Amino acid sequence: MTTTERVPAALDERTLADDALLRLGQTLKEAGYQFTTVTPATHERVNRRPANAAARDLRDVFGWSRPFAGSVVPEAMLSLLETADAVEQRGDLRRSRVRFSSYDGELFVHSAFPTERADSVFLGPDTYRMADAAIAHVTDRAEPVRRAVDIGCGTAAGAIAVAKRAPGAEVLAVDINDTALRYARINVALAGTPGVRPCRSDLLDDVDGPFDLIISNPPFMIDPAGRTYRDGGGPDGNDLSLRIVDVAAERLAPGGSLVLFSGAGIVDGHDPLRAAAARRLAGTDLTWTYREADPDVYSEELDGEAYARAERIAVVVLTVTRPR
Known part of the structure; x- marks a missing residue:
């Protein structure tokens, strides 16, 4: 593409963000990631444990919605999260705005915990x-x-x-x-x-x-x-x-x-x-x-x-x- 060509309308920010979430899901699937989502009450109880204050692995990041240091998430995955506008700053840590859950051999993207927004999308x-x-x-x-x-x-x-x-x-x-x-x-x-x-x-x-x-x-x-x-x-x-x-x-x-x-x-x-x-x-x-x-x-x-x-x-x- 030359510098004078315009990006097609289909490749707008939302399309790029959606593609990034899709590629993130594919990357997690290829890595063997799996997570079974529990009820909100159980999720809150488990996350309340002191040892679970911060993420240690990908299940903590994309399943348990725990804040994470940059070293926990591979750079390629972090880049996809940023492109998808699906990561937020939490002090010195960051947090994913989406979860990925397993069912029937597939992965599904949905809203991070807690699902408090009116447009939250829950799988459980x-x-x-x-x-x-x-x-x-x-x-x-x-x-x-x-x-x-x-x-x-x-x-x-x-x-x-x-x-x-x-x-x-x-x-x-x-x-x-x-x-x-x-x-x-x-x-x-x-x-x-x-x-x-x-x-x-x-x-x-x-x-x-x-x-x-x-x-x-x-x-x-x-x-x-x-x-x-x-x-x-x-x-x-x-x-x-x-x-x-x-x-x-x-x-x-x-x-x-x-x-x-x-x-x-x-x-x-x-x-x-x-x-x-x-x-x-x-x-x-x-x-x-x-x-x-x-x-x-x-x-x-x-x-x-x-x-x-x-x-x-x-x-x-x-x-x-x-x-x-």
């Missing part, structure tokens, strides 16, 4: 459970998935897991969070799953047609702070989950299914999400199953006012199917 235990449920459903289907969508895709871990088991399928990864869609595009490239197409949509309002498979792991907590990635809406935190049930009832193709991973605060043995879903599905042609994937999670939330009446918080899988 619920992501693993949701994607596991989606994989099990695709594996057990008698017919192949031709068209699928991951609603509120976040990192697109669920969409990528489906695409790997449904070769040739069109898989949409939709979200209203632009940061999530950015990370989803990077993760799709990192996984090598071109059948996954991240796109902006409020639920399915901005995409057309029926689907053989709809998967979702929406926010389901009662969050007084109203954080987008966490607050499920309504008095029980279930409004968004129920909206997804309504949308699926309209957009499932014959033989198609919704696999919804959500949660509910159980009050005096009563599950408000199950009861509300049953009311919505009554009188339709849809069949459904509902199970608790884990009966007791996020117990620290029981100390807060939002869950003062709950005896436990359960995570659940609702599967809804339209007959042929």
Whole structure:
């Protein structure tokens, strides 16, 4: 390129930053990096230990989000972090603004801990459970998935897991969070799953047609702070989950299914999400199953006012199917 030529518009700062994050993920993958993301409460407890005040290795930097000295991160990786504008100064140390987590043989970029920003993109235990449920459903289907969508895709871990088991399928990864869609595009490239197409949509309002498979792991907590990635809406935190049930009832193709991973605060043995879903599905042609994937999670939330009446918080899988 001569000095008089202009850099093409496609090679703007965001494109260069995204390419740097992709190359960083590829470099970590080649180095054998792996990290399983835990719940925020566990993450905070582990990082609180005095010995964990600063990073000692790449898992500390890109998994545990600990501040690091320059010598901990190879120069090439540090350069990629800087190009991606994904590193910040913490006194004499620096800290990565992104994490990389492992699932299903892939690496996924997402937001650093703590995920306090409204546009934070979180991957963790619920992501693993949701994607596991989606994989099990695709594996057990008698017919192949031709068209699928991951609603509120976040990192697109669920969409990528489906695409790997449904070769040739069109898989949409939709979200209203632009940061999530950015990370989803990077993760799709990192996984090598071109059948996954991240796109902006409020639920399915901005995409057309029926689907053989709809998967979702929406926010389901009662969050007084109203954080987008966490607050499920309504008095029980279930409004968004129920909206997804309504949308699926309209957009499932014959033989198609919704696999919804959500949660509910159980009050005096009563599950408000199950009861509300049953009311919505009554009188339709849809069949459904509902199970608790884990009966007791996020117990620290029981100390807060939002869950003062709950005896436990359960995570659940609702599967809804339209007959042929």
